[in-house]
Amino acid sequence: MIRVYWAIAKMSFQEYFAYRGNLYFELLGGLITTALSITLWYALFRISGQTEIHGYSLDVMIAYLLGVAFVEGALHIQNQGMKQMTDIHEGTLNNYLLRPFSPYLYWFTDDLARKILMCILSGMTVVCVAALFSLWIDFSFSVASLLLFFLSLCFAAVLHFLLFSLVVLSTFWIGISWGVTFVLRVAMGVATGALVPLSFFPDGIREVIFALPFKFFGYVPIQIALGQFTTQQTVWAFGQLCLWIVGVACVCRMVYRCGLKEYGAYGG
């Protein structure tokens, strides 16, 4: 069975590499934004004359922004969930239902392959930006925190797929769901900690954001990598992440089954 999914993953790799230029442009765009964000924070530290802003020194802030750029590049892919939506909307799902594999695992494998590819490319981009700003940064990561960072990133990738997949399942009822995924993407744009660390937000808003799972797609993995979390906080973060994955997976399964009963198979 694994051979089937491996074949799907290989096909996905080939498909995304067929439009290499597209991938590179997207990454280059991310690189520009990261470089500008770092320059902005560098300028803010310089002109304010402060060594720390809300508990972040310049080194830590730059490392945070690089981490965000890496996680963003690896996880937050444009058109996330589009394949799943098109399959349901246009009726291509019929083909998958007749084949000897689970459509859901097919979508997951395709998404995972894309994330692995983007992770590698994003890593290369971040190394380039880090080299550019190496004079300002004192990189000091422990091996353990880096391993935990990558582990949390793997878990986050699964949760990320599940959350998008859950909202895309609404296609069974509303026909097209890019509007719903757009809302999710907008929320993630801020609530992952991509623009500023989540601890910067005013009290009320911060509490709401911390209650949501989006913090696992940026803020939490980076805090783990930077060694800002205690052992207790790290264990609690992983516990929460696992609970979210199990919870959302169960809801997805339930909604998918209901959706299949609703599915007309005629295409949109």
Add this chain to the structure above:
Amino acid sequence: MVGSLKRYAQLLYLFTKFDFYLETAYGLNFLFATCGKIFRVLLVMVFFKTLVLRVPGIPQWNEAQLYILAATFYITDLIASILFHRNLLFHLPRIIRDGTFDRILTKPIPQLFHAAFNKIDVGDFLAFVPFMYFWIYIVQHFVLSVTFGSVALYVLLVVNAVVFIFALVLLLGSTSFWLNRGDGFGRLVDHATGAARFPFDIFPEKLKFVVFYILPVAVLATLPTQALLGFAQPLYILYSVGFTLILLAAALVVWNRGLHAYQSASS
């Protein structure tokens, strides 16, 4: 002159109407997308509020000025987004690639007008509502020393900024007549122009030179804001208007050459 303006206005109205029908064919999806657009504006406000709350004073840019900068950037961005941004940067490369650009050539409407404005994003209109609130908030909470002249100059420079984006996306969109490329290129442009929401005055000198003179994305928000607040340099205003006009002329030349180079072959 008046007759042709009236015709263009009618066409714009028709494009808007058809897009509205198309979008609302999936009513719930349209509702979510519109909510997402309004939500995005609200989050921008939260982000700037957070930045002001946590970061100590930025020279030349106090809280009100930062809000005006943000509001200016997003107003410009929103106008471009409603009218032509997606059409030229994402839709045009797609229809050139699959050969459906032929349809535009055969219609009795100027090709550039049709290509640039054929999809008017109705959902984005509603995103103006929180923006209005943003401006009301700024006016109510801060003392702004603006004059009629500075407001007029501000409006003119916002128009200049919109024309600048139009010229830039037309120039880059027109390259699709020769290059087969996907959405990634458009996103790269979005990232580059998205930087305009930052107050460029605080950047290091070399970078400041780039964003003010080489690729002057400062015209998108920094310059109109400076004009409104009365600290824009007249010489730079002239430079930015001149640059926009040259960019527009270059974009039109590339567009016309692209039309001649179009092979009508889909890939």
